[in-house]
Amino acid sequence: MPDLTFDDVCITYRTAGRNDEGEIAAVKNVSLVLPAGGTLGIAGESGSGKSTLAMSVLRLLPANARLGGRVLIGDTDIADLRFGELRALRWAEASIVFQGAMHSLNPVRTVGQQIVEALELHVSDAWRTDKTRKARALELLYAVDLAPAKAEAYPHELSGGQKQRVMIAMALACEPDIIIADEPTTALDVIVQMQILDMISALVAQRGISMLMISHDLSVLATACERIAIMRDGELVEVGDAYEVCTSPQHPYTRQLSEAFPTIGDPASRLNPVTRRTDAVTDKTRELSDDVVLEARGVTVTYHGRGKPLAAVKDVNLSLRRGEILALVGQSGSGKTTLARTIVGLQRVDEGSVIRFRGKDIPHRGRALRDFRSEVQMVLQDPSAALNPKISVYESVAEGLRVQRFQGDEQERVAQSLADAELLPPERFFRAIPQELSGGQRQRAVIAGALAVGPQLLVADEPVASLDASVRGEILALLLSLRDRLDLSALVITHDLGLAWNIADTVAVMYEGAIVEYGPTEQVLLDPQHPYTRRLLAAAPSIERRLA
Amino acid sequence: MSGTTATAARSPRSMAWARRRHAFGGFCREFSHSRAGMAGLIFLVVVILLALLAPVLAPSWMLDVTKLLEQPRFAPPSFAHPLGTDDQGRELWVRMIWGARVSLLVGFAATAVSMIIGTIVGIAAGHFTGWTGGLLMRIIDFFLVLPSLILAIVLSSVLSRGVWTIVIAIGLTSWAGTARVVRAQTLSVESRDYIERARVLGAGHWHIIVKHLLPAVLPLVLANTTLTVGSAIIAESTLSFLGLGDTTLQSWGSVLKNSMDVSAATAGYWWYILVPGIAIVLVVLAFTLIGRAVETIVNPTLRSR
Numbered sequence: 129m130p131d132l133t134f135d136d137v138c139i140t141y142r143t144a145g146r147n148d149e150g151e152i153a154a155v156k157n158v159s160l161v162l163p164a165g166g167t168l169g170i171a172g173e174s175g176s177g178k179s180t181l182a183m184s185v186l187r188l189l190p191a192n193a194r195l196g197g198r199v200l201i202g203d204t205d206i207a208d209l210r211f212g213e214l215r216a217l218r219w220a221e222a223s224i225v226f227q228g229a230m231h232s233l234n235p236v237r238t239v240g241q242q243i244v245e246a247l248e249l250h251v252s253d254a255w256r257t258d259k260t261r262k263a264r265a266l267e268l269l270y271a272v273d274l275a276p277a278k279a280e281a282y283p284h285e286l287s288g289g290q291k292q293r294v295m296i297a298m299a300l301a302c303e304p305d306i307i308i309a310d311e312p313t314t315a316l317d318v319i320v321q322m323q324i325l326d327m328i329s330a331l332v333a334q335r336g337i338s339m340l341m342i343s344h345d346l347s348v349l350a351t352a353c354e355r356i357a358i359m360r361d362g363e364l365v366e367v368g369d370a371y372e373v374c375t376s377p378q379h380p381y382t383r384q385l386s387e388a389f390p391t392i393g394d395p396a397s398r399l400n401p402v403t404r405r406t407d408a409v410t411d412k413t414r415e416l417s418d419d420v421v422l423e424a425r426g427v428t429v430t431y432h433g434r435g436k437p438l439a440a441v442k443d444v445n446l447s448l449r450r451g452e453i454l455a456l457v458g459q460s461g462s463g464k465t466t467l468a469r470t471i472v473g474l475q476r477v478d479e480g481s482v483i484r485f486r487g488k489d490i491p492h493r494g495r496a497l498r499d500f501r502s503e504v505q506m507v508l509q510d511p512s513a514a515l516n517p518k519i520s521v522y523e524s525v526a527e528g529l530r531v532q533r534f535q536g537d538e539q540e541r542v543a544q545s546l547a548d549a550e551l552l553p554p555e556r557f558f559r560a561i562p563q564e565l566s567g568g569q570r571q572r573a574v575i576a577g578a579l580a581v582g583p584q585l586l587v588a589d590e591p592v593a594s595l596d597a598s599v600r601g602e603i604l605a606l607l608l609s610l611r612d613r614l615d616l617s618a619l620v621i622t623h624d625l626g627l628a629w630n631i632a633d634t635v636a637v638m639y640e641g642a643i644v645e646y647g648p649t650e651q652v653l654l655d656p657q658h659p660y661t662r663r664l665l666a667a668a669p670s671i672e673r674r675l676a
Numbered sequence: 677m678s679g680t681t682a683t684a685a686r687s688p689r690s691m692a693w694a695r696r697r698h699a700f701g702g703f704c705r706e707f708s709h710s711r712a713g714m715a716g717l718i719f720l721v722v723v724i725l726l727a728l729l730a731p732v733l734a735p736s737w738m739l740d741v742t743k744l745l746e747q748p749r750f751a752p753p754s755f756a757h758p759l760g761t762d763d764q765g766r767e768l769w770v771r772m773i774w775g776a777r778v779s780l781l782v783g784f785a786a787t788a789v790s791m792i793i794g795t796i797v798g799i800a801a802g803h804f805t806g807w808t809g810g811l812l813m814r815i816i817d818f819f820l821v822l823p824s825l826i827l828a829i830v831l832s833s834v835l836s837r838g839v840w841t842i843v844i845a846i847g848l849t850s851w852a853g854t855a856r857v858v859r860a861q862t863l864s865v866e867s868r869d870y871i872e873r874a875r876v877l878g879a880g881h882w883h884i885i886v887k888h889l890l891p892a893v894l895p896l897v898l899a900n901t902t903l904t905v906g907s908a909i910i911a912e913s914t915l916s917f918l919g920l921g922d923t924t925l926q927s928w929g930s931v932l933k934n935s936m937d938v939s940a941a942t943a944g945y946w947w948y949i950l951v952p953g954i955a956i957v958l959v960v961l962a963f964t965l966i967g968r969a970v971e972t973i974v975n976p977t978l979r980s981r
Contacts, residue, residue: 472876501878513869516888524870527887528877574873581877 129164129305130202130221132185132338138196139180139189139362154180156362157197164305167332167339169349169370171385172359173596174567178342179227181359182308185340186218201306220250222306223299225292227314232295233283239294240265240279246301268297272327288460289320296328300335307332309341313348317459317623322667325352344597346385347669350374358382388597390626392653392665401604401630419450421585421617422471422504425482429466429475440466442641448585451611453618455632455649457625457664463641464621468587471619472506473497485585502532505578509590511570515562521546521573522558528581541580548614549576550606568599575606579614586610586618592627604631625668629653637661706973713969716962723959727776734770739926741766753947760947762931763938768951771926775952778927779959782842783909787901789847790908791854795897798858799889802866803881816855824849825914832920839922846911854900858893865892895974902967906960913956928952 139155155177162168172178183189184199187206199206201221209217226232234242243265247255255261266276272293283291292312299307309328313321329352332339343349349356350370357367358381366379377383390397429441440463448454458464469475471483473490483490485504491497505528508514515524525542534541546554549572562570571591578586588607592600608631610616622628628635628649635652637645637660645658656662707713726733737743747765751757759768801812828845835841865871865888874884909928915921916929917936931952935941940948 474872474875498878501876506873506876508869508873510869514873516868516870518891527874527879531874531877531879531883577873577877 129336129338130204131164131200132162132222132306132340133200134158134160134181134197135200136197137181137184137199139177139184140194140196141190142192142194154193154362155184158359158362158364159197160357160364160367162306162338162340165336165338166355167329167341167353169341169343169353169356170359171343171346171349171356173344173385173598175361176359177362178359179310182224182310182340182342185222185306185308186224187214188224216250219246219304220252220302221304222308223302223304225295225299225307225309225312227310227312233291235283238280238282239286240269243268243279243294243298243301246298250302252302264301265297268300269294271300271331272297287320288316289324292316292320292324293327296324296331300331300337303335305337307337307339309339311343312341314343314345318625318664318667318669319459321348321669325669328352345389345669346374346597347389351669358385385597388600390630392625392629392668397630398649399608399631401608402601417450420447421450421452421486422446422448422619423482423484423487424471425484427467427470427481427483428478429463429470429481430478440641441470444638444641444643446636446643446646448617448619450584450617451615452634453607453611453620453632455628455635456619456621456638457623457628457635458638459623459664462638464638465589467638468506468589468619468621472504472587473500498532502528502581503583504585504587505581505583507571507574507578507586507588507591510594511567511574512562512594514574515570517562519561520558521551521560521562521565521576524562524573525577525580528577532581534581542576545576545580546573548579548610549573551576566599567595568602571595571599571603572606575603575610579610584617586616587621588618589621590623591620593622593624601630607631625653625664637664703973707969710969710972712965716965716969719958719962720966723776723962724780726773727780730773730777734767734773736774738770739766739774750943750945750948752945759951760945762934762948768931768947771931772928772951772955774926775928775931776955778839778921778925779909779912779929779956782839782846782912782927783905783959785840785843786846786850786908786911787904789843790851790904791897791901793847794851794854794900795858795890795893797851798855799862799885799893801855802859802862803885803889813859816852816859819849819852820856822849825911828911828915829918829920832915837920837922839925842912842915842921845915846908850904850908850911854897854904857896857900861893861896862889865889895970899967899971899974902963902970906963906967909956909960909963913952928956 137155137158138153140151140153142151158181160168170178170181180189180193184195185201185206187209189195195207201217204217206214233239240262244261247261247264255264265279269276269279274290274293274297278286278290278294283294286294296312312328313324316324325348328339331337339353341349341353346356353370355368356370356373358365358373358379360381366373366377366382373382374386377386384402387402390401424444424446427441427444428439431438431440444467446454456464456467466475470477473492476492477483485500491500515521519527522542525545526538529538529541542558543554546557551557551569551572557565557569557573562573565573586607591607592603595603604627607618607620611618620627620632632649634647635645635649636643637652637658639660645652645656645661652661653665656665741764744765747761748757749761749763749765751761753760757767759772761767762771797812797816801809801816803809804812827849828842831845831848832841835844871884871888874888879887912921912927913929913932916927917933919933921927921930923930932949935945935948935952938945938948940946
């Protein structure tokens with residue numbers, strides 16, 4: 129079993145094109161060792177160079193990348209290998225679980241064929257004939273807890289978690305010594321994430337494989353790895369024992385990363401997400417008014433597609449008071465996004481459902497609908513997709529005002545909204561187009577666009593799911609301060625219980641279209657009654673859980 | 677954002693215009709770097725200038741057969757007759773620059789008709805789902821499978837003969853492909869979150885189409901335009917060649933047809949066929965070069981291919 133050694137690795141990308149930027153250093157002087165049989169996690173935010181570093185192990189970098197320093201597997205320098213030698217090394221000695229299993233599988237071949245493909249390219253004594261290869265594929269599927277019948281399935285017939293399992297089976301196919309897992313659980317929900325992580329850890333321990341895991345989520349790495357390295361802007365910030373790094377971080381950046389995800393039950397993080405601001409501590413004892421803004425009774429939504437009708441939301445009752453933040457928690461497919469779309473009137477409800485906004489049924493067409501839209505606004509999950517890339521921030525924020533035929537000083541209102549969303553000074557952002565902004569700024573611009581029309585209720589669908597950890601706290605703090613300053617109500621949809629703990633007054637847990645538990649945050653999260661809530665809580669990766 | 681621009685850019689409208697000017701400037705700069713695109717553009721400008729200056733360069737009496745009795749017939753290209761003469765003693769170069777007027781006019785006008793119909797129907801088919809979209813798609817399919825040449829022949833024999841009939845015939849038969857491309861792009865833009873966001877803000881169909889969909893499909897339409905101009909010029913030549921154009925007007929297609937009438941190919945009058953033929957090829961090529969250059973600028977993923 130060889131060690132994997134990064135010796136003073138520098139990787140630069142040469143870029144050409146209109147905005148000729150010359151050379152970009154993606155990885156700067158990184159030295160790391162992954163001993164045989166060990167597990168190492170690399171954490172960092174987007175753009176920190178962690179994926180670039182991992183891809184360099186198999187020389188999978190694009191043609192415009194230049195590698196400095198040495199990457200060694202055992203005593204072999206990757207850079208010295210001829211193409212044939214490299215092919216032999218790829219997959220047989222080191223394999224990769226790629227990021228985003230959804231797109232890494234060939235949609236027109238069965239997963240069995242795809243696993244066998246790797247075996248055919250690296251024939252060894254154990255699988256010399258077609259029959260033994262097929263047997264090996266089934267054995268691999270068994271190892272990742274998939275039924276043998278799944279070998280005949282096409283990728284679109286599998287769920288996200290199952291696809292990820294297939295990717296892992298493929299990575300294990302040729303009995304590699306090293307596995308590189310690039311964000312193996314991103315885009316999976318908490319329960320599946322826990323299953324996958326447990327499975328990877330068990331397989332790695334069982335077979336004595338060394339693993340390099342990359343993630344932006346420190347708690348995921350803490351669950352699966354012995355040692356953790358933190359990267360930032362291509363540089364290695366800190367490296368050490370997983371427990372040490374997570375509990376007593378030396379570098380301020382590591383501290384920021386480890387604090388970004390709160391521990392449920394920790395009073396310090398209750399209604400107090402981690403930010404760099406000092407005025408964020410809100411009055412935790414504030415009383416909620418009895419003024420009910422939104423009321424839903426017996427809401428049912430059925431999709432009539434091909435095949436039998438599918439009830440996405442079943443008999444949901446909710447009420448939201450003025451100045452209340454309600455977190456709707458559930459895993460993917462639980463119907464929470466459908467419910468949100470229903471509440472903003474984008475989705476028709478079935479007969480018998482009642483949704484009342486300020487005591488009136490929500491309208492479905494014409495002027496009344498437009499007026500309703502100025503009262504209820506939605507913030508979508510991915511801010512880079514929610515802004516038209518060709519339109520400046522000013523235009524995007526003013527769009528709602530123009531649609532609503534706003535009478536008054538448009539520019540003043542836009543500036544006010546940007547300031548409310550804490551994009552300061554607002555004038556600086558007027559002419560910026562979305563690609564010039566960071567992820568957090570984009571989400572603020574989306575929020576400003578929603579605020580411009582002066583809503584009473586904000587529906588936010590996974591508002592921080594696609595943002596980096598350090599930005600997460602800032603956006604959550606913004607939502608809290610909006611509630612305090614503008615007395616807004618908010619319905620926040622999330623799969624992340626920590627988020628609910630951070631900002632929500634009440635929590636509703638949704639499972640298969642129905643609300644299974646609903647009550648004040650402390651009550652639901654600290655004293656869960658329903659078994660599903662307990663499963664969700666147990667699955668949430670946290671740093672303390674494993675190391676306690 | 678420096679202090680100097682802050683005062684100038686107060687109103688949103690002027691800001692939008694400034695941005696568009698800037699974008700257009702960037703586009704021109706980039707286009708000027710594309711050698712093939714510039715070659716096509718320069719060639720086209722020369723042809724257009726020649727066509728516009730036709731009455732000055734070659735007064736219309738030069739086409740009047742009654743005044744050309746002393747001219748030799750079927751004179752091969754020489755110093756005295758640069759591109760040779762035709763069966764009635766007319767100078768071929770005179771016929772070519774007069775013919776360029778009709779050919780280019782038909783090319784541009786027919787393309788405009790085709791693009792306008794194609795864009796409107798394409799966006800509508802992509803934006804309106806369900807019944808309306810389905811019906812529009814069937815209409816597009818209908819025009820797509822219609823043998824366009826035959827429809828054009830029927831149209832130009834039913835309507836009065838003339839340049840505009842040919843324009844309508846070509847325009848009506850060539851928009852379906854554009855509509856399909858535009859619909860595909862519309863569908864992809866339609867699924868973006870910013871359309872959903874606009875809807876939540878209370879936007880209606882008109883706002884979404886004009887503000888988000890049209891700007892997103894326009895680059896595609898522009899690139900498509902240059903390619904369609906080429907095929908429209910060919911279509912015009914075809915129709916004139918088949919004798920469906922206005923016989924009193926010169927066009928490159930009618931020159932070709934005349935050459936066929938006198939069996940130029942078998943009689944050895946090669947210049948009679950090659951000159952209009954090559955002219956058509958070059959103009960279409962120029963449009964294609966421009967189209968490709970525009971396409972790579974507006975769609976950066978095509979670069980380096």
